[in-house]
Amino acid sequence: MTDTVLNVSGVSKRFGGLQALSDVGIKIERGQVYGLIGPNGAGKTTFFNVLTGMYTPDSGSFELAGKPYQPTAVHTVAKAGIARTFQNIRLFAEMTALENVMVGRHIRTHSGLLGAVFRTPGFKAEELAIAKRAQELLDYVGIGKFADYKARTLSYGDQRRLEIARALATDPQLIALDEPAAGMNATEKVMLRELIDRIRKDNRTILLIEHDVKLVMGLCDRVTVLDYGKQIAEGTPADVQKNEKVIEAYLGTSGH
Numbered sequence: 185m186t187d188t189v190l191n192v193s194g195v196s197k198r199f200g201g202l203q204a205l206s207d208v209g210i211k212i213e214r215g216q217v218y219g220l221i222g223p224n225g226a227g228k229t230t231f232f233n234v235l236t237g238m239y240t241p242d243s244g245s246f247e248l249a250g251k252p253y254q255p256t257a258v259h260t261v262a263k264a265g266i267a268r269t270f271q272n273i274r275l276f277a278e279m280t281a282l283e284n285v286m287v288g289r290h291i292r293t294h295s296g297l298l299g300a301v302f303r304t305p306g307f308k309a310e311e312l313a314i315a316k317r318a319q320e321l322l323d324y325v326g327i328g329k330f331a332d333y334k335a336r337t338l339s340y341g342d343q344r345r346l347e348i349a350r351a352l353a354t355d356p357q358l359i360a361l362d363e364p365a366a367g368m369n370a371t372e373k374v375m376l377r378e379l380i381d382r383i384r385k386d387n388r389t390i391l392l393i394e395h396d397v398k399l400v401m402g403l404c405d406r407v408t409v410l411d412y413g414k415q416i417a418e419g420t421p422a423d424v425q426k427n428e429k430v431i432e433a434y435l436g437t438s439g440h
């Protein structure tokens with residue numbers, strides 16, 4: 185039996201005269217790593233932004249774990265169960281690594297603002313539990329020893345890991361990674377690959393936009409290729425690599 189985590193269809197988005205996405209749809213099963221690739225300007229980031237409530241689509245239907253959701257705002261999407269990272273890292277630079285992850289966890293807590301203001305016993309117990317879970321997640325992504333370091337002092341690769349830990353902290357149905365390997369050196373890429381593999385083995389589901397085609401082909405169970413906002417191929421990495429439209433799209437650009 186399949187267990188579909190994300191089922192999106194008919195997504196279109198126009199910016200003025202530019203059709204950035206035309207009728208794009210993807211379906212991701214639980215435990216899959218699903219890649220979204222395409223040359224520069226193909227519409228990958230636009231699709232991510234629509235999916236996560238940052239852009240309002242002109243059309244599209246969206247289902248997460250069998251339930252319809254409306255990607256109308258970033259926080260509703262996070263509540264629905266999609267956590268994302270960003271192409272340009274967005275951490276709280278002056279907060280510690282641990283605090284950054286704790287922030288992610290707070291969307292799943294109950295004490296709320298009044299509990300925080302009056303520091304009720306329930307709030308304190310919850311804070312301790314959150315800190316413990318945050319430390320576990322830092323250990324999980326391999327940066328546990330930097331828990332008390334300010335985010336801005338971590339290396340680039342470690343900041344990306346921290347973003348992933350923060351995303352995991354929300355207990356998402358789907359983790360959307362926007363170019364996680366961007367700017368990483370070869371060693372960091374190998375470590376990233378191992379981390380994504382580990383996350384998958386823990387039966388989590390990942391959507392990945394990535395420029396590094398080798399990484400995508402090595403990691404993903406399925407891949408969608410966008411070109412000028414259109415879905416030109418969908419399938420296993422082996423199938424997609426052989427697809428003539430894909431070869432043409434990539435050879436036709438100097439980018440990748």
Ligand SMILES: Nc1ncnc2c1ncn2[C@@H]1O[C@H](COP(=O)(O)OP(=O)(O)OP(=O)(O)O)[C@@H](O)[C@H]1O
Binds near residue numbers: 199204225227230231
């Ligand atoms: N907010 C916006 N306003 C107007 N045009 C936009 C906006 N965002 C994206 N576009 C345009 O939509 C098209 C798709 O861009 P998008 O950033 O989604 O592509 P991409 O595949 O992520 O590219 P890259 O690999 O360079 O990140 C591009 O032509 C881009 O210029």
